[in-house]
Amino acid sequence: MLELLSLTAGYDRRAPVVRDVTLTLAPGEAVGLLGPSGCGKSTLARVAALLHRPDSGRVVIDGEPARGYRHRAPRAQRTAFGVVFQQPRQSADPRLRLADLIAEPLRATGRPEGAADKAAETADTVGLGSDLLGRRPHEVSDGQLQRACLARALILRPRYLVCDEMTAMLDASTTAALVGVVEEYRRETGAALLAVGHDRVLLDRWCDRTVEWSELGSRHDGLATAKPPAEQSPSVR
Amino acid sequence: MTVLSVRGLTVRFRMRESAPVRAVTDVSFDLAAGECLALVGESGCGKSVLASALLGLLPGNAETAGSALLAGAGDDPATDLIAADEAILARTVRGRRVGLVPQSPAAHLTPVRTVRAHLTETVRRLTGTRGRDALRTATEAAAARVSFPAGHLDRHPHELSGGLAQRAATALALVGDAPLLLADEPTTGLDRDLVDRTVDELRRHTGATRALLMITHDLAAAARIADRVAVMYAGRLVEIAEADAFFGTPGPRHPYARGLLDALPERAFRPVPGRPPELAALPAGCAFAARCAHADTACATQPPLTGGLACHHPHTAPADLVHPPQAAEAPGA
Ligand code: SF4
Numbered sequence: 001m002l003e004l005l006s007l008t009a010g011y012d013r014r015a016p017v018v019r020d021v022t023l024t025l026a027p028g029e030a031v032g033l034l035g036p037s038g039c040g041k042s043t044l045a046r047v048a049a050l051l052h053r054p055d056s057g058r059v060v061i062d063g064e065p066a067r068g069y070r071h072r073a074p075r076a077q078r079t080a081f082g083v084v085f086q087q088p089r090q091s092a093d094p095r096l097r098l099a100d101l102i103a104e105p106l107r108a109t110g111r112p113e114g115a116a117d118k119a120a121e122t123a124d125t126v127g128l129g130s131d132l133l134g135r136r137p138h139e140v141s142d143g144q145l146q147r148a149c150l151a152r153a154l155i156l157r158p159r160y161l162v163c164d165e166m167t168a169m170l171d172a173s174t175t176a177a178l179v180g181v182v183e184e185y186r187r188e189t190g191a192a193l194l195a196v197g198h199d200r201v202l203l204d205r206w207c208d209r210t211v212e213w214s215e216l217g218s219r220h221d222g223l224a225t226a227k228p229p230a231e232q233s234p235s236v237r
Numbered sequence: 238m239t240v241l242s243v244r245g246l247t248v249r250f251r252m253r254e255s256a257p258v259r260a261v262t263d264v265s266f267d268l269a270a271g272e273c274l275a276l277v278g279e280s281g282c283g284k285s286v287l288a289s290a291l292l293g294l295l296p297g298n299a300e301t302a303g304s305a306l307l308a309g310a311g312d313d314p315a316t317d318l319i320a321a322d323e324a325i326l327a328r329t330v331r332g333r334r335v336g337l338v339p340q341s342p343a344a345h346l347t348p349v350r351t352v353r354a355h356l357t358e359t360v361r362r363l364t365g366t367r368g369r370d371a372l373r374t375a376t377e378a379a380a381a382r383v384s385f386p387a388g389h390l391d392r393h394p395h396e397l398s399g400g401l402a403q404r405a406a407t408a409l410a411l412v413g414d415a416p417l418l419l420a421d422e423p424t425t426g427l428d429r430d431l432v433d434r435t436v437d438e439l440r441r442h443t444g445a446t447r448a449l450l451m452i453t454h455d456l457a458a459a460a461r462i463a464d465r466v467a468v469m470y471a472g473r474l475v476e477i478a479e480a481d482a483f484f485g486t487p488g489p490r491h492p493y494a495r496g497l498l499d500a501l502p503e504r505a506f507r508p509v510p511g512r513p514p515e516l517a518a519l520p521a522g523c524a525f526a527a528r529c530a531h532a533d534t535a536c537a538t539q540p541p542l543t544g545g546l547a548c549h550h551p552h553t554a555p556a557d558l559v560h561p562p563q564a565a566e567a568p569g570a
Contacts, residue, residue, distance in 0.1 A: 142280045165426075170454065174508070177508035
């Protein structure tokens with residue numbers, strides 16, 4: 001379970017973009033977070049993945065409070081998360097071949113043995129042909145590069161996936177394909193998902209429930225916009 | 238009246254160490270005044286290269302064939318955008334006869350200059366307006382045309398919301414009163430209501446006298462404003478259809494186009510299986526064959542585009558038994 005408790009965060013302490021937001025992901029749950037661009041939902045996603053330190057509030061991962069953020073996050077906690085961003089070109093080192101891009105987390109966590117094989121295997125699961133692995137980012141399309149970024153996010157087998165506008169730049173078919181890859185991974189591993197986006201139709205179709213940004217925070221519990229029953233979990237407080 | 242007539246347009250990129258990249262192959266279409274044509278397809282299908290070709294902005298290793306005739310108007314003679322040299326394109330075509338609405342307004346606008354400075358410079362260059370007061374009036378009129386608030390004119394691009402930056406870019410594209418508007422992925426990364434507003438404005442500015450070519454991967458945006466839809470796959474047009482028939486009944490006829498619509502989350506949310514071929518290694522026959530459920534031996538020959546369709550075994554109305562729209566479960570459902 002991932003608990004985001006009373007989080008306040010931003011880039012200027014006097015003007016936080018995330019104010020007192022509480023959101024919980026039940027084990028294996030897929031939660032869509034819907035909001036307009038610039039509302040702060042991406043910042044929340046970064047805090048949730050331990051990539052940004054909140055001004056106040058806590059992130060609790062499977063019962064254990066986050067013990068640091070960014071490079072201060074202990075490895076075991078950091079690697080619990082796989083993250084995919086909107087713009088593959090901004091999150092991919094242009095000098096790396098796709099094979100190395102995908103294997104980056106293995107090397108960064110000191111597990112270089114078998115990295116190439118693992119990268120090829122993960123590339124295959126995201127629908128990236130082996131012929132593309134020798135290319136650099138500028139030699140592939142946005143869709144192909146985003147597949148590589150998703151493979152990079154999955155390679156350490158994270159328990160939580162955070163997808164921040166993962167498909168905003170992509171065509172309908174690539175969108176459906178990448179969502180399919182994420183869902184296949186979740187079926188296999190039971191990983192939970194926080195999918196941040198601005199497309200309600202997509203998030204409603206993808207996730208167990210969709211929470212609207214404007215309804216999060218201290219005054220609301222976020223349940224108001226959640227998808228109707230089935231297996232509604234009382235996981236937003 | 239035909240504003241743009243594209244015939245057999247082909248673009249190849251010579252590569253130093255590998256086979257040429259066949260980005261655009263034998264593309265033909267017409268675009269009439271008052272009409273909006275949406276060119277759709279997945280990333281890497283060649284649609285952005287087509288846009289660059291129409292603007293004369295291809296890189297040096299590009300080889301082109303075919304023509305793209307921009308109709309003459311007033312004192313301007315008809316111009317083949319593919320054959321014209323850079324001096325002509327820069328002096329008389331870009332901005333004046335072809336207005337570009339760019340993909341990323343933030344990248345298109347110079348960060349150190351205000352919106353007013355951008356507009357004034359463009360007004361001076363394209364309309365010949367001179368004198369401080371006249372320029373000021375014309376600049377403010379250009380902003381008002383797209384409902385860009387006058388109070389924000391002295392802001393820099395980074396101080397604008399995504400929507401206002403897009404409006405600023407649209408205002409710039411409209412200054413020259415060009416008969417052809419070319420919008421290259423004008424809604425990428427915008428929220429849905431901003432997408433709607435942006436494309437509605439483009440449609441409104443098309444009016445009865447201009448033509449709009451909108452290149453997009455956003456099918457909802459295309460459905461909203463297009464009169465006709467052209468689907469591009471692996472560098473070729475595979476279907477051109479009336480938008481109502483395409484998005485409504487009877488729907489697309491080309492298997493790829495049907496797959497593309499089926500991928501939408503409001504439809505089956507099922508991706509087109511497989512992946513597009515490399516543009517440097519296209520098969521001799523139909524480029525979609527490896528992914529197509531209807532492929533057979535006939536498909537080993539390239540299907541020509543006839544009657545708005547390039548397929549040996551197109552879907553025929555009415556009932557589609559091969560792809561019932563709600564048959565598939567969504568991933569995660
Ligand atoms: S020509 Fe053949 S392979 Fe190509 S789309 Fe039509 S049926 Fe499919």
